[in-house]
Amino acid sequence: MPFISIGDLNEKEIIPGYSGRAMHTGTMTYMYWTVDEGAIIPEHAHMHEQVATVLKGKFELTVDGETQLLEPGKVAVIPPNVKHGGRAVTPCELLDVFLPEREDYKF
């Protein structure tokens, strides 16, 4: 079944203010986030490559010590094991793509 409605996926609050719906393709995990204004994700790192996209809103992201404001049209490519964290400047809809799959997002 190649077609997936994001709204049909289970939603889970992973950390306060960050609720996600996860789609797993077998090779990648697509995580669709709804984020509350002001919510902070502390700096962290993981073995997955990550591409961070803001679908709606403004999100301040720090990658390896460099901070920039992401909006639709500006993305971040985060290599494996590189520290990153951020803050929702407005309510946001985000898409994070992880390679390989995030086993911890299988809920």
Add this chain to the structure above:
Amino acid sequence: MPFISIGDLNEKEIIPGYSGRAMHTGTMTYMYWTVDEGAIIPEHAHMHEQVATVLKGKFELTVDGETQLLEPGKVAVIPPNVKHGGRAVTPCELLDVFLPEREDYKF
């Protein structure tokens, strides 16, 4: 440099009505399309896994003989070597993620 503005990437019309900007991460290619209303991409297949996302507009996609209307919030996961094609019902902005990288989109 982890931050990339899509508008800074080179744009190329790949087939009539489909202009794309390609971002290559080393493992994946992110292709950001601007598509004219009514433009058709004929059925084709490739060895890359593909996840098709409509960022703006409505796009009618056929995957392995099944046709559905994609809009923001509904995506398609196209396995390697599976035939697919489609038509822009409205002017569209699309994001296709390919795994592995599309060598033919390095322009």
